[in-house]
Each structure stands twice: as C-alpha cells, then as structure tokens.
Amino acid sequence: MRGVTVLGWISVVSLAAWVWLTFCHGLFWRTDVRLPPRAAPERWPSVAVVVPARDEAEVLPVSLPSLLAQEYPGEARVVLVDDGSTDSTGALAKELGEAGGLPLTVVSPGEPPAGWTGKLWAVRYGVEQAGDAEYLLLTDADIAHRPDSLAQLVAAAESAGLDLVSQMARLRVRTGWERLIVPAFVYFFAQLYPFRWSNRPSGRTAAAAGGCSLVRRSALERAGGVAAIRGAVIDDVSLARAVKRSGGRIWLGLADRVDSVRPYPELAQLWRMVSRSAYAQLRHSVLLLAGTVLGLALVYLVPPVATVAGLVAGAPRVAVLGGCAWVLMAVTYLPMLRYYGQPPAAALLLPYTAFLYLLMTVDSAIQHWRGRGAAWKGRTYPAPGRPS
Structure with a gap:
C-alpha cells in the first residue's frame, strides 16, 4: 500500500x-494554425526554390515535377543541389526538368568543408546560384507541393509582413508503424515548440519546418546567411531562431497543400528518423x-x-x-x-x-x-x- x-x-x-x-x-495540441489571411500582392516578387538532394532518386519523380509545375504569377525558378549523391539523383533531375515548367538548374557543390553539415553546405550553394531572387523557398527533396503552394506562401508573407513562412508538411501515414509514430511526431514537435508561441513577434520560442520554409533574402542576409547556422543538425529550428533573433517576423503552421512523399514502412526507418537528431x-x-x-x-x-x-x-x-x-x-x-x-x-x-x-x-x-x-x-x- x-x-x-x-x-x-x-x-x-x-x-x-x-x-x-x-x-x-x-x-x-490544436491543429488550426494554418496559413494566415492573405491577398494577392500588387507585384509578385521573384522567388528561387532551393532543393538540397542527396540520394533522392526514389522520391524525385514525385516531388520535383510538383515544384516545376508551380503556378506562380511572378518570376520563379528551381535550383536543385545534388549533394554528392551516389545514385542517379542529378541525372534524373535534369531529365525531369526537360518536361517543362519552371526553369531548373542542377548544380553540385562538392563535399562540405569542416564545420558545415552537408545539407546546409548544399543550401548555401543553392542560395548563391539563386541570383537576386527576393524570396527563397527552402524545401526538401521528398516534399511535394500542390500547384498553388508557392503563390500561397508568398501571398501570406507579403500580406502579413513575414520574413519566414514555414509549413509542417503532412507526412505519409499508410503503414501501421507510420500511423502509430508519425502523428505523434508532429504532436511532440508542437508540444516542444508551440506554434502560437513561435509566431508571436515578442515570444522567445522560434521554430520552423525544414521541408517547407519561405524566407526573404534580405532577412536571411540580416541573420548572417546560411553560414550563421552552418553546423546545425536541426537546421530548421536554427534558421527560425536566427531570423527571429535578428528582428525578423516568423510564422509556422500545419500544411494543407504540402506533403512528404518519403515512405517509412518499417519501425527501423522511423527510429532512425527520430534518433539521428x-x-x-x-x-x-x-x-x-x-x-x-x-x-x-x-x-x-x-x-x-x-x-x-x-x-x-x-x-x-x-x-x-x-x-x-x-x-x-x-x-x-x-x-x-x-x-x-x-x-x-x-x-x-x-x-x-x-x-x-x-x-x-x-x-x-x-x-x-x-x-x-x-x-x-x-x-x-x-x-x-x-x-x-
């Protein structure tokens, strides 16, 4: 007793x-934090979509065409950075780009120098190749976007005066393990970084979702560029902190039109996804x-x-x-x-x-x-x- x-x-x-x-x-625990009210801007700013990709030949046939098919009223282009892939990622990306859509550039930055993670070295190189684009959409190679995704993101940023607009992509839930693990993953992330707190300009909490983050180039430069977070393993949260710390306004919410296409059919794969970071x-x-x-x-x-x-x-x-x-x-x-x-x-x-x-x-x-x-x-x- x-x-x-x-x-x-x-x-x-x-x-x-x-x-x-x-x-x-x-x-x-509430799931009603979605893109803020938005209206089409008088002038659509230029955007470069930067996609770091390492051994992503399995998912590129689904994700990359969705980016190339974006219905964006302004100037937009896609830069895919082949981060030392050992499969056919680079060649496949060039082949997919021949089907039309937004202009596609495929580049390779070489191995990252000391102090850099591979992904952020690839992102930095992609940002350099993006020219003078006013916005940068940093999106992972396993993320598929609905045709109006980019326009909706830019409209939200312009309407609300946001420097970083990030959406937590809807992850795949088909297998039994995915159904058990994936919703809880997003639930725990929101518990660790409550979206409403992160979205408060005066709040100390700052978070983003690396699969889909639209950032103003000027805000990124003010935060020190990609180099400011070059060694970060959890790069999305680090980016949000850097932008917010430098005076930028950030926003994070759940996505309706952005989906992850990466499969996690077995527990071992989901285990590695969580335990690696x-x-x-x-x-x-x-x-x-x-x-x-x-x-x-x-x-x-x-x-x-x-x-x-x-x-x-x-x-x-x-x-x-x-x-x-x-x-x-x-x-x-x-x-x-x-x-x-x-x-x-x-x-x-x-x-x-x-x-x-x-x-x-x-x-x-x-x-x-x-x-x-x-x-x-x-x-x-x-x-x-x-x-x-």
Whole structure:
C-alpha cells in the first residue's frame, strides 16, 4: 500500500502537468494554425526554390515535377543541389526538368568543408546560384507541393509582413508503424515548440519546418546567411531562431497543400528518423537527457500505469487520478489524429508511442557516445566543438 500511496502522489503531479499542458502551454495540441489571411500582392516578387538532394532518386519523380509545375504569377525558378549523391539523383533531375515548367538548374557543390553539415553546405550553394531572387523557398527533396503552394506562401508573407513562412508538411501515414509514430511526431514537435508561441513577434520560442520554409533574402542576409547556422543538425529550428533573433517576423503552421512523399514502412526507418537528431535537440546534455526521460515517464507513462495499478490494488483515488490524466492526454491528441485521418481510439495508444520515443532518445545519446553522432546518408556529425 505504501507503493500505491507513492504512485498516488506521483499521479497528482502527472495530472497537474497535463492540466498545465492542456490549458497553459500555447494550446499546442490544436491543429488550426494554418496559413494566415492573405491577398494577392500588387507585384509578385521573384522567388528561387532551393532543393538540397542527396540520394533522392526514389522520391524525385514525385516531388520535383510538383515544384516545376508551380503556378506562380511572378518570376520563379528551381535550383536543385545534388549533394554528392551516389545514385542517379542529378541525372534524373535534369531529365525531369526537360518536361517543362519552371526553369531548373542542377548544380553540385562538392563535399562540405569542416564545420558545415552537408545539407546546409548544399543550401548555401543553392542560395548563391539563386541570383537576386527576393524570396527563397527552402524545401526538401521528398516534399511535394500542390500547384498553388508557392503563390500561397508568398501571398501570406507579403500580406502579413513575414520574413519566414514555414509549413509542417503532412507526412505519409499508410503503414501501421507510420500511423502509430508519425502523428505523434508532429504532436511532440508542437508540444516542444508551440506554434502560437513561435509566431508571436515578442515570444522567445522560434521554430520552423525544414521541408517547407519561405524566407526573404534580405532577412536571411540580416541573420548572417546560411553560414550563421552552418553546423546545425536541426537546421530548421536554427534558421527560425536566427531570423527571429535578428528582428525578423516568423510564422509556422500545419500544411494543407504540402506533403512528404518519403515512405517509412518499417519501425527501423522511423527510429532512425527520430534518433539521428534527438540528442542534438537536447544540446548533447546528459542533464537534459535525464530530465527528458523523467519528464516523458511522468507525463506519458504514469497515467496508464496509475490507472491499471489503482484498479488492481483497489485504490480508486489512484485510478481516478491516472485516468483523468490519461483522458486529458487522449483528448489533446485527438485533433492531430483527425488531421492525419486516424481513428479516435488510437489516442489511447499515445503512452506506448511515447515510450518508443523515450527509447529512441536514449538510443540517440548512446549512438553519440559511441562516436556515431547524428548520422544521415553516410555522413556523421559530432557535437559542436568536437573534432569530426
């Protein structure tokens, strides 16, 4: 019974945490943060779409044609940067560009110098090739855009006076593992960086989604250019911080017309997606890692454990406390499940998914301690300040 009593007090803390998260944490769980009101500008500014691509031959036939087919009223072009691919990415991109649409330039920057991540070195090179375009759309090679996506992004930036407009692309949810992991991934990201807080000009929170970020060239230059974040593994959040810190206005929301076409059919692939950068997100801090593990356990694992233990041990107060926390957890997850077209009953599985994320985060730290760091497509990046 002493153990049940201790669990009861822990359940009180867990329930209090969920009350705070639900009502006082930027309404992170709501999915109504979409592109702000917009109108067609009197003059459509010039735009260059920069696409860093490394070994992306599998997805390019879907994503690149969607960019070339953009119905943009102003001047626009696409620059695809072949980042040392070992497959047919570069040749395939040139072939796809022959079908027509926006002008396409395919370039290769060579291997990144010390201190640069491969993606950001490719982005920097692409920005240089973009000429004097007033806006830069930084988008990943696995992202497909509806025909009016670029026009909508520019109209939102011009109408609201924004320097960075970013949309969290709708990720693929077809396999069982994708349905279990992907909606929670976006939910956890929004919990870590509440969109409403990020979008406040005076707020300290700043975040973006690397798959789709439209940035004013002048704002990027004022923030120090791509070089200012050259070593960042989590480059989208770093870009948002740099732009906001330099006085720029940023906006982040969920997408309706931007989709990721990259498949993650197996758990191993989703595991790598999360674990490759989780420890970097914690700034390679053992203390932050320990706090994250304890926080995940308290917030996501205690409610179902307390509910079941309370029922088994005949401790109704413990069961009620755990049940109330679990209900709040599930209710806040429902909007994200609806956004991804998943059944409401899946909300009850969020503790299990959170446990998987806890293991992924610990694995990310273990891989870093083994010297593997943040690895992506054959490249490994050490913590800042450590030799590669």
